[in-house]
Each structure stands twice: as C-alpha cells, then as structure tokens.
Amino acid sequence: MSISTPAARNGRRPSVKDVAERAQVSLGTVSNVLNRPDRVSAGTRERVERAMADLGFVLNESARQLRMGRSNTFAYVMLDATNPFFTDVARGIELAAEKADLSLFLCNSDGRDARESAHLAHLQQQRVDGILITPVDPDAPELARITAQGTPLVIVDRANTAGAFCSVTVDDRLGGRVAIEHLVDRGHTRVAYVGGPWSLGQVRERWEGSRAAWDDAGLAEADLIHVATEALSFEEGRIAGERIAGLPRRSRPSAVFCANDLIALGLLQQVVSTGQRVPEDLAIVGYDDIAFAAGAAVPLTSVRQPRQSLGRTAAELLIDEVNNPDHEHQQVEFTPELIARTSTLG
Amino acid sequence: MSISTPAARNGRRPSVKDVAERAQVSLGTVSNVLNRPDRVSAGTRERVERAMADLGFVLNESARQLRMGRSNTFAYVMLDATNPFFTDVARGIELAAEKADLSLFLCNSDGRDARESAHLAHLQQQRVDGILITPVDPDAPELARITAQGTPLVIVDRANTAGAFCSVTVDDRLGGRVAIEHLVDRGHTRVAYVGGPWSLGQVRERWEGSRAAWDDAGLAEADLIHVATEALSFEEGRIAGERIAGLPRRSRPSAVFCANDLIALGLLQQVVSTGQRVPEDLAIVGYDDIAFAAGAAVPLTSVRQPRQSLGRTAAELLIDEVNNPDHEHQQVEFTPELIARTSTLG
DNA sequence: TGTCGGCGTTGAAAGGTTTCACGTCGAGAG
DNA sequence: CTCTCGACGTGAAACCTTTCAACGCCGACA
Numbered sequence: 001m002s003i004s005t006p007a008a009r010n011g012r013r014p015s016v017k018d019v020a021e022r023a024q025v026s027l028g029t030v031s032n033v034l035n036r037p038d039r040v041s042a043g044t045r046e047r048v049e050r051a052m053a054d055l056g057f058v059l060n061e062s063a064r065q066l067r068m069g070r071s072n073t074f075a076y077v078m079l080d081a082t083n084p085f086f087t088d089v090a091r092g093i094e095l096a097a098e099k100a101d102l103s104l105f106l107c108n109s110d111g112r113d114a115r116e117s118a119h120l121a122h123l124q125q126q127r128v129d130g131i132l133i134t135p136v137d138p139d140a141p142e143l144a145r146i147t148a149q150g151t152p153l154v155i156v157d158r159a160n161t162a163g164a165f166c167s168v169t170v171d172d173r174l175g176g177r178v179a180i181e182h183l184v185d186r187g188h189t190r191v192a193y194v195g196g197p198w199s200l201g202q203v204r205e206r207w208e209g210s211r212a213a214w215d216d217a218g219l220a221e222a223d224l225i226h227v228a229t230e231a232l233s234f235e236e237g238r239i240a241g242e243r244i245a246g247l248p249r250r251s252r253p254s255a256v257f258c259a260n261d262l263i264a265l266g267l268l269q270q271v272v273s274t275g276q277r278v279p280e281d282l283a284i285v286g287y288d289d290i291a292f293a294a295g296a297a298v299p300l301t302s303v304r305q306p307r308q309s310l311g312r313t314a315a316e317l318l319i320d321e322v323n324n325p326d327h328e329h330q331q332v333e334f335t336p337e338l339i340a341r342t343s344t345l346g
Numbered sequence: 347m348s349i350s351t352p353a354a355r356n357g358r359r360p361s362v363k364d365v366a367e368r369a370q371v372s373l374g375t376v377s378n379v380l381n382r383p384d385r386v387s388a389g390t391r392e393r394v395e396r397a398m399a400d401l402g403f404v405l406n407e408s409a410r411q412l413r414m415g416r417s418n419t420f421a422y423v424m425l426d427a428t429n430p431f432f433t434d435v436a437r438g439i440e441l442a443a444e445k446a447d448l449s450l451f452l453c454n455s456d457g458r459d460a461r462e463s464a465h466l467a468h469l470q471q472q473r474v475d476g477i478l479i480t481p482v483d484p485d486a487p488e489l490a491r492i493t494a495q496g497t498p499l500v501i502v503d504r505a506n507t508a509g510a511f512c513s514v515t516v517d518d519r520l521g522g523r524v525a526i527e528h529l530v531d532r533g534h535t536r537v538a539y540v541g542g543p544w545s546l547g548q549v550r551e552r553w554e555g556s557r558a559a560w561d562d563a564g565l566a567e568a569d570l571i572h573v574a575t576e577a578l579s580f581e582e583g584r585i586a587g588e589r590i591a592g593l594p595r596r597s598r599p600s601a602v603f604c605a606n607d608l609i610a611l612g613l614l615q616q617v618v619s620t621g622q623r624v625p626e627d628l629a630i631v632g633y634d635d636i637a638f639a640a641g642a643a644v645p646l647t648s649v650r651q652p653r654q655s656l657g658r659t660a661a662e663l664l665i666d667e668v669n670n671p672d673h674e675h676q677q678v679e680f681t682p683e684l685i686a687r688t689s690t691l692g
Numbered sequence: 693t694g695t696c697g698g699c700g701t702t703g704a705a706a707g708g709t710t711t712c713a714c715g716t717c718g719a720g721a722g
Numbered sequence: 723c724t725c726t727c728g729a730c731g732t733g734a735a736a737c738c739t740t741t742c743a744a745c746g747c748c749g750a751c752a
Contacts, residue, residue, distance in 0.1 A: 013495070013496055015737090015738055015739085016738070016739065016740095017738080017739095025701075025702090026701065026702045026703065027702085027703075027704095027738095027739090027740095028701070028702060028703070028704095028740085028741080028742090029700085029701060029702075031739070031740055031741080032700090032701085032740095034739095034740095035740075035741095039699085039700075039701095040700075040701085041699085041700065041701095044700080044701085056491075056494065056495045058470050058471060058495055059471050059738090059739080060412070060471065060473065060737085060738055060739070061408075061468075061471035061472045061473065061739095062407075062408040062409075062411040062412040062417075062472070062473060062737090062738080062739090063408075063412050063707090063737075063738035063739040063740090064471075064738080064739055064740075065408040065739090066406070066408040066409050066412055066706095066707050066708065066709090066737095066738080066739075066740095067706075067707055067738080067739045067740045067741085068707090068739085068740070069707080071408075081433050081436065081437070081452070082430065082433045082434065082437060084428065084430070087427050087428045087433065088428065090427060090454075091427070091428060091454075094454060094456075098461075103453075103464075103465075103468050104453075105451040105452070105453070106427070106451070106452040106453070106454070107450075107451070107452070108436075108437075108440060108452070110440075115444075118449075119449075122407075122449050124404050125404060125405050125406065125407035125410075126407045126408070127406065127407065127408055145402070148402065149359070149402045149404055150359055234637045234638070234641065235637075265638065265641050266641065268641065269640060269641035269645075273645075291580045291581075292580070292611065292638045294615060295580065295611045295612065295614060295615035295642065295643060296641065296642065296643060297641060297642060297643045297644070297645075298643070299615075299619075299643075361707085361708050361709085362708065362709065362710095363708075363709095371731075371732090372731065372732045372733065373708095373709090373710095373732080373733070373734095374710085374711080374712090374731070374732055374733065374734095375730085375731060375732075376709095377709070377710055377711080378710095378730095378731085380709090380710095381710075381711095385729085385730075385731090386730075386731085387729080387730065387731090390730080390731080405708090405709080406707090406708050406709070407709095408707090408708080408709090409707075409708035409709040409710090409737090410708080410709050410710075411709090411737095412707095412708080412709075412710095412736095412737050412738060412739085413708080413709045413710045413711085413736075413737050414709085414710070414737085415737075
C-alpha cells in the first residue's frame with residue numbers, strides 16, 4: 001500500500017468536515033450531497049463528490065446512527081449456525097431483509113445461554129432496529145426486557161407462552177405425530193425417540209406429539225422409549241446409535257424417530273457402518289428434511305419444515321413491527337409434512 | 347408489556363445523563379461506574395447502578411464508538427453461509443474472537459459481487475475493527491481500497507496475488523493433485539473434474555493440480571474432462587450427475603473428482619438413485635471432508651481441510667494486525683489430506 | 693424601482709459517550 | 723494550625739453526522 005493513502009497520512013479518517021473544506025462548501029452541503037442530492041446544484045455536487053473520492057471518505061455510521069436513532073440493521077441470533085436448518089432459515093431472512101434494504105447480521109448462540117445473552121446485549125447496544133432469534137428459552141425474562149427497552153424482537157421456530165412477541169413456528173406436536181403415525185402404519189410396535197437436550201422446546205414438543213400419537217394408536221406406553229442426547233448434532237446421533245446397539249435384544253426398538261436430521265444422519269451412519277440394514281433392522285425418521293437427508297446412505301424419511309418461508313415470514317413480521325405504529329403481535333404457525341423415503345419404506 | 351416500561355413512557359431511551367440525574371451524580375461519574383468502577387466509592391457506585399436498573403439503561407454503542415473510534419467487533423463475510431465448510435471456518439473464527447473479547451458479525455455474500463460490496467461498505471461504515479473475508483475475487487481492487495482506508499482485512503481460503511493482505515489458505519493445487527493421484531492409483535484412466543464457476547480460485551486451482559498430476563501420470567490429456575457447474579451446491583451436483591449419465595457410453599468417465607463435497611454428495615445421490623453402484627460404476631472423490639461426507643449413501647472419499655484451524659488462524663492474524671504496530675503480512679498455507687473411504691475403495 | 697418566490701447554501705444545535713484537567717474534602721504529617 | 727496528599731467527583735470538550743431555520747441571490751412581476 002502506498003504510504004500516501006489518506007488514512008496513512010495522519011491516522012485520522014476524513015470526515016464530512018474535511019470534505020467540506022476541500023470542496024469549499026459548508027458541512028451541511030456535504031450532508032445534502034449524501035442524503036438529498038437533488039437539492040444540490042450539479043456543479044457543487046460534482047465538486048463534493050470529487051473531494052470525497054480524493055480523500056477516501058467513508059461515512060461514519062456510528063455518528064449517523066447516533067443522530068438518527070436507527071441503524072437500518074436487523075440481526076438474527078441463531079441457535080446453531082452449523083445446522084443447515086438454521087442456515088436455510090437465515091437465508092430466508094436475508095432475502096427479505098435485502099428486499100427491504102436492511103442489513104442483516106448473523107450471530108451464533110451455539111445453544112448456550114451465556115453466549116446468547118452476550119450477543120443480545122451487544123445488539124441492543126448497537127441499536128439494531130430489530131432482532132430475530134431462535135432462543136434457548138422463549139420464556140426467558142431477558143427477551144421481554146429487550147422489547148420493553150424498545151428493541152422489537154421476533155421469535156423464530158419457537159413461541160412465547162404468553163404471546164408477548166411475534167413468532168413463527170412449525171407445529172412440532174403435529175410433526176411428532178405424523179412421524180409416529182407413519183411408523184405405526186408401517187407396523188412398528190417398539191420405537192425410540194432420540195433427542196435432547198430436554199431444555200429445547202422443539203425436542204419436548206416433538207416428543208409430546210409422538211406420545212399422543214402412540215397413545216391414540218393404543219400401544220403400550222412403555223414401548224415408546226426415549227434416548228437422550230446432549231445436543232442435536234451429527235456426533236450425538238452416532239453416540240445414540242451405539243447406545244441403541246448396546247441395548248439387550250428384547251428391548252431394542254425396530255424404529256427410531258430422531259428430533260432432527262443431524263441426529264438421524266449420525267445415527268444412520270453408525271448403524272450402517274456396523275452392518276445393520278436400514279430399514280429392515282432399524283427404520284429411521286428424521287426431522288427438518290435438510291438437503292442432505294435425501295442424499296444419505298439410505299435416503300432419509302423426514303418431517304419437512306418450510307425453512308426459508310419461516311425466515312421470510314419472521315422478517316416480514318419484524319418489518320411490520322418496526323414500521324407500523326398499530327402493529328399487533330401475531331403467532332404464525334406452519335404445518336410440517338412427512339416425506340417418506342427408503343429409511344422407512346425399504 | 348406493561349405501559350409503564352421506561353421506553354414506553356416517553357419514547358426516548360434513558361442516557362447516562364438521565365442516570366446521572368436520578369443518582370444525583372455527574373455525568374462523568376456514571377461513565378466511571380461503567381468503565382473504571384474501582385475509581386468510584388462503593389456507595390456512589392451502588393446508587394448509580396440502582397438508577398441504571400430502575401431506568402432500564404442500555405449503553406448506546408454508537409455514541410461510545412463515535413467517541414472511542416473503535417468497536418471491538420470483527421466481521422466475517424462468508425462466500426456461502428449454507429455450505430458447512432464455511433460455517434465450520436466461521437466457528438473457528440468465532441472461538442478465537444470470543445477468546446479475545448471481540449464480537450463477531452457474520453455476513454453472507456452468497457457468491458455475489460454486489461452483495462459482497464454492499465456488506466463491505468456497510469461494515470466499513472460501521473467501523474468494525476477488522477474484516478475477515480472469503481472473497482469472490484481476492485484481487486478485486488475494492489479490497490485494497492478498504493485496507494488503504496484503514497480497516498485491516500484478512501483473506502480466508504484465498505490469497506491475494508500480490509501478497510497485499512494476510513491470508514490463510516489450504517494448498518488447493520496439492521489437494522487436486524492428491525485426489526487425482528489417488529484415482530490414478532486405483533486404476534482410473536478416464537476421469538471427470540466436476541466444478542464451477544470458473545471465477546472461483548478454489549475451482550481453478552484444484553483443476554490445475556488435477557491436470558498436473560494427470561500429466562505426471564503420463565495419461566492422455568483428453569481423458570481428464572471438465573464438467574462445469576454453476577455453483578458449488580448439492581443441487582448442481584445432482585444436475586452434473588445427470589449430465590454424466592447422459593454421456594455416450596464410450597466417453598463416460600469411471601471416476602469423478604468434485605470441487606467440493608456438496609457437489610459430490612448431490613452427484614452421489616443422483617447416481618445411486620438411478621441404480622448405479624459406487625464405486626464400481628463410478629468412483630467419487632469430494633473436497634472439504636465436511637461432516638456429512640462420512641455419512642453419505644456411500645461414505646465419501648474426500649480431501650480434508652483443517653476448517654476450524656483455518657478460521658482460528660485467520661482471526662489470530664487479524665488480531666495481530668489490529669494490535670501490533672509492527673505487524674507484517676503473512677501468507678499461511680495449510681496442507682490438505684486425502685481421506686479415503688468407500689466411494690473410491692469399493 | 694421595489695417586492696416576492698424559489699433555489700442553493702449556510703451554520704449552529706443536537707444526539708450520547710469518554711476523557712481529562714480541575715475542584716473539594718478530610719485525614720495525616722509536621 | 724497549616725500544609726500536603728489522596729480519594730472522589732465534576733463538567734466541559736470532542737467525536738461526526740443530520741436537520742432546520744435563516745440567509746443571500748436571482749429573475750420575474752407589478
């Protein structure tokens with residue numbers, strides 16, 4: 001880099017004042033060029049623009065925000081940025097935000113309370129115009145505090161019990177139900193539900209739907225077992241696979257329903273690698289229908305969620321909340337859909 | 347929400363001034379409580395803290411930044427946020443940033459020049475302390491402009507031809523070479539390289555490495571063919587699979603080397619779903635060794651890159667560039683490693 | 693010739709924080 | 723009793739932008 005670059009010359013970045021000076025106009029005029037170019041005569045405008053280019057002027061967004069009180073930025077706090085489900089949701093948000101001329105920052109809470117809090121505090125301090133979040137706990141008082149302090153917040157893939165926020169969800173109980181009904185239809189009478197941690201509402205509700213469907217089918221309560229995992233990850237799926245393989249033959253299930261596809265894929269890999277056949281020895285149902293589900297060792301039956309629509313809708317709700325003075329909170333719920341593939345059909 | 351929340355009461359958020367007033371102290375003292383609590387007597391500190399809590403005070407980061415000139419924030423502009431390779435890299439960055447008490451914003455350029463520019467401009471205006479980026483084009487003059495204007499920038503998974511930035515890469519030519527050498531060792535004499543768009547350096551260099559290895563093996567140039575894709579995505583892999591299946595029998599390759607795992611997995615799925623056997627009818631090598639590679643329909647041979655280390659190292663270089671006055675640009679290069687699995691071993 | 697409207701430009705105020713040179717007060721030393 | 727010093731606390735300045743009331747100027751019109 002040349003030593004004569006503007007920033008290198010004196011360590012201070014050029015401000016509108018510097019531009020004004022060089023262009024022989026007042027401060028206000030530079031600002032006009034930036035924000036209402038039509039109010040400025042062509043000659044002056046040109047002079048100012050030349051000065052900006054010469055100096056390498058970059059507008060200071062902090063100062064603008066301070067003055068304007070808004071940032072034209074949304075943020076999405078993801079529960080797990082390495083899970084394709086959430087990156088697809090994020091993409092839906094990004095597209096909607098882009099259309100509305102908003103920037104979007106992504107943050108990853110990694111499923112940890114502490115990291116989530118840190119991100120939220122930081123975003124609030126940054127004065128983002130609104131926050132989208134898939135929270136660790138949708139009823140955490142912290143979320144209410146944030147809206148109370150003036151930052152609108154929309155919950156994605158969860159809902160607040162009291163309906164205190166806009167939220168967009170997919171009916172997880174129904175998702176659990178259709179998965180289990182499918183397995184019951186296929187003749188399974190002993191099934192494991194694989195998922196955790198229990199603190200995640202998604203995990204609980206899919207389980208509740210499963211249990212309800214199981215009861216409705218008149219099957220014995222004890223024959224729907226729960227295999228707990230520490231996280232909704234590929235690796236945890238593999239571990240769960242080992243645990244199931246280790247069960248005494250009599251109590252081993254003939255099918256598993258996994259709380260998400262990452263677990264299902266990890267479990268599938270473990271099962272296949274030990275020479276068992278899917279679905280003959282063990283049928284598997286996943287959840288999310290991420291792109292990899294169809295391409296797995298055995299194409300995976302999964303409960304599909306409208307991932308991108310989820311994100312888009314959430315962003316639209318947030319935009320409304322920010323702009324529309326008589327906005328009212330809405331709880332939008334999508335319907336999941338079972339996609340049956342080889343892992344249960346054989 | 348109760349109507350009596352601080353923000354609802356008058357539409358303006360409480361500032362240090364309001365806190366000072368309520369706590370009966372001066373402005374400066376509030377700031378001291380925030381930044382040098384030890385300089386404030388216990389009683390005063392307590393009074394100020396109580397006032398903050400009562401008012402629901404949230405520090406205005408824009409104002410602080412404006413005053414301080416730095417933001418304690420890094421940003422990573424990803425080439426494709428839905429590609430697990432990049433989310434793993436991002437995770438490496440995040441961990442290093444967290445350790446250094448920096449916030450990290452993720453942005454997704456989605457492989458598009460325009461989106462990348464928009465993000466960069468915005469980040470520069472936000473005065474982030476540094477930018478990490480996997481660029482569409484590492485030699486774009488825009489990148490040089492950004493550092494010239496005072497924002498340090500580190501390139502991830504690419505390198506600038508002129509060495510004008512710190513960068514962290516994995517030797518893509520070598521990666522291409524080991525992939526092809528492996529296939530040649532397995533006896534393949536007609537191979538397709540599947541990847542695109544050509545504008546991506548990763549795609550070009552893996553091809554160059556492949557070609558060099560192919561020549562070194564003394565095989566006919568015409569027998570290493572190139573099947574172009576529009577993107578490094580699962581879907582494009584599926585399409586490429588159809589194109590290959592559509593080739594006349596004589597010119598069909600016995601193995602493919604895909605520019606990344608997403609393509610390989612998409613292609614694998616297409617191939618398996620049409621009843622062909624892998625590797626007997628078609629051997630497949632991928633690139634990246636993402637977590638899903640091992641769990642695919644047929645466990646995928648792939649060229650492994652140290653994804654998380656890549657991110658961590660890049661972040662460390664950037665931290666040095668920001669803090670160390672006599673920082674010198676470095677080009678760090680990691681070595682890829684072939685992980686052989688069923689998709690080539692049978 | 694005097695008035696008026698409109699256009700282009702100006703300059704100061706405001707927005708919330710940090711910093712720093714300065715007060716103030718009380719205690720301990722001489 | 724005075725002086726010094728440390729511990730606490732103060733208030734103004736600075737950071738950079740946007741906004742807005744006001745101003746100067748010009749041509750048009752009465």
